[in-house]
Amino acid sequence: MGFFTDAYDLFCISLVTKLIGRIYYHVEGSDTPGSLPPNVSSAVNGVAFCGTLSGQLFFGWLGDKLGRKKVYCVTLGLMIVCSLASGLSFGRSPAGVMATLCFFRFWLGFGIGGDYPLSATIMSEYANKKTRGTFIAAVFAMQGFGILTGGVVTLLVSGTFRDRFKAPAYSVDPIGSTVPQADYVWRLILMFGAVPAAMTFYSRMRMPETARYTALVAKNAERAAEDMAKVLQVDLFGLFTKSFARRHGLHLLGTTTTWFVLDIAFYSQNLFQKDIFSAVGWIPNAATMNALEELFKIARASTLIALCGTVPGYWFTVALIDVIGRFWIQMMGFFFMTVFMLGLAIPYHHWALPGNHIGFVVMYGLTFFFANFGPNSTTFIVPAEIFPARLRSTCHGISAAAGKAGAIVGSFGFLYAAQNQDKAKADRGYPAGIGVRNSLFVLAACNLLGLLFTLLVPESKGKSLEEMSGEKEEEEEEEMKEKTTLMGKDGDDKEIASISF
Structure with missing residues (x-):
């Protein structure tokens, strides 16, 4: 349930940003509904990733120092508190509300960041070598259900409020199209993230420390206290040593670079799919809908993509990772992500024509399928398998932090890059960008780089953690x-x- 909660909390914000823009940034006399200013939109979408990056580094290191279990419970408690606080963000002005929201989203991301290296490390240390990949992949696959649940919860909440509080379209009544009760909608959606986290807390408290940590890390600490000289004869290399660089330097380079380029593409697609769907006409023009109707249709589109592409991709990985192996699944995933991204970008104007939207959605869904039946799963699994126990959580945290650095690039960069090349047609407050088509070419290039850097990552199928490390x-x-x-x-x-x- 940890990764279920992580995914819900990270991605549900992208569903409600347009609603928040309508509520707090309405411009009197404008032909288009209010939207978040560029700096605010970047902060709201990206601040959680900044927290996640910091949390992955800090809690990854702390997990190797204090033990997996202790730190695991701390991260979950932080997620529960900050999920609730995010929905209770208040202020005297729109800027005050957004500042409070960003503050709690950062610390929410900080807690989520700790969940990444600790979950992967704990699962890898509990599992045996024959089914370890399946076990870790199944845990990570809960991320797909978290994304799907985010869409379903948004559908239910927005649909209920839409039916209860009727409102005209923006073009008919700009003020009346956003009912006052809409302010409760986005808050309830964000606060729901605390529910699955709270359900998991007791089981984490009862969970024992992993045997491998106790045997390989805690034991060494005891021996060091008893006889430092004897321990120093053993090659217990640290992270910043020549021994580590010689044995695992290229491995760490491979896991960090592949996760970095993957997350540029993956999070760009996830966070801004609503903008892409609007650009190709799958979601109607915002002015023709009221605020809750727009939210409902955004959630419906996102849920469809998650149901048909995202979730199946995760479970294909679960079924086949210990059959095909991590290396070939990652190579295949990056390859087909590149192919389908180019399939969207090259004939982009064809997809934007009326009647071609279904084909676009199918192609877009396939990029998500091969992201999850591919590098989005394997980049999480491999760092938990190939590094020594005393550095496993730290190295996974570094790899995951590199991924979140890519997510930050994607969330901040794509927002600007995807703007129309004609500034007059760009969203209010944004400079001219390179357009959605050229942005898709950039994402395809990222996937191709990921394919090349995968050559640095070793295959760990069928090998024990001790053999790999x-x-x-x-x-x-x-x-x-x-x-x-x-x-x-x-x-x-x-x-x-x-x-x-």
């Missing part, structure tokens, strides 16, 4: 050193005995 070799080397030392001592004893005799 090299800890098994370290143990064997340590045993050999101890045997050699003992043999040397026995020889010295025998020599002394013979002399004494």
Whole structure:
């Protein structure tokens, strides 16, 4: 349920930003409904990712220091509090409301950031090598249900309020098209994220520490306290050492770069799909709808994409990851994401014509399918398998933070880049961009780079965590050193005995 909550909290904001714009940024006499100014929109959409990046680095490091279980509970508590607080954002002015919302969204993201490395590390350390990939993938696949539930909850809440409080279209009555009760809608949607998190809290409190952490990390700390000199003979390399760079430097480069370029494309698609759907005409012009009707249709489109493309992709990974392997699933995913993104971009003007919207939605859904039956799943799984136990959570946190850096680039950059090349046709307050078509070409290039950087990532299918991290070799080397030392001592004893005799 942790990843279910993470996905819900991260993506539900993209569904309600247009509603928030109508409520707080209405411009008297304008032909179009109010919308969030560029700086506010960037902050509302992207601030949680800034928090997530920070949380992944901090809690990833803390999980290797204090243990997985203790930190795991802290992150969940932070998510519960900040989900509720996000929906209770108040202020005397629109700027005050947005500032409060961004503050709590940052700390919500901070808690979510801790969930990434800790969930992956805990699952990898509990599972056996034959089914480890399936086990971790199944946990991560709950992200798909979180995205889907975000759409369903928004449909239910907006549909209920829309039917209860009737309103004309914006073109008929600009003020009356947004009923006062609409302010409760987005708040309820954001606050719902606390429900699944609260349901999970008790089970996390009862969860034991992972055996691998206790045996490989906590044990080393005890030995260090007893006999530092003896421990220093073992090659317990740290993150910033030549030994780590030699053994895992390229691996860390591979996991960080692939996650970075993936999330530029993945989060751009997820956060701004409503804008893309409006650009190709799948969602009607905003002025022809009231505020709650627009929210309902945005949620319906997002739910359809999640149901047909996002969720099935996750579960294909669950079914096949221990059959095909991580490497080939990631290669295949990046390849087909590139193909389908180009399939959207090259004939983009064809898709924008009336009657071609279904084809566009199918192609768009396939990019989500192969993102999730591909790198969006494997970039999460592999860092939890290939690094040593004492650095596993830290390295996963670094890899995930690189991904969230990509998400920040995607959430801030795509918002501006996708604007019309004619400034007169761009959204209010935005400069001219490169257009949706050229933005899709950029995302296709990101996917192609991900394909190339995947060559740096090793295959971990069917191998134990100790084999992948090299800890098994370290143990064997340590045993050999101890045997050699003992043999040397026995020889010295025998020599002394013979002399004494």
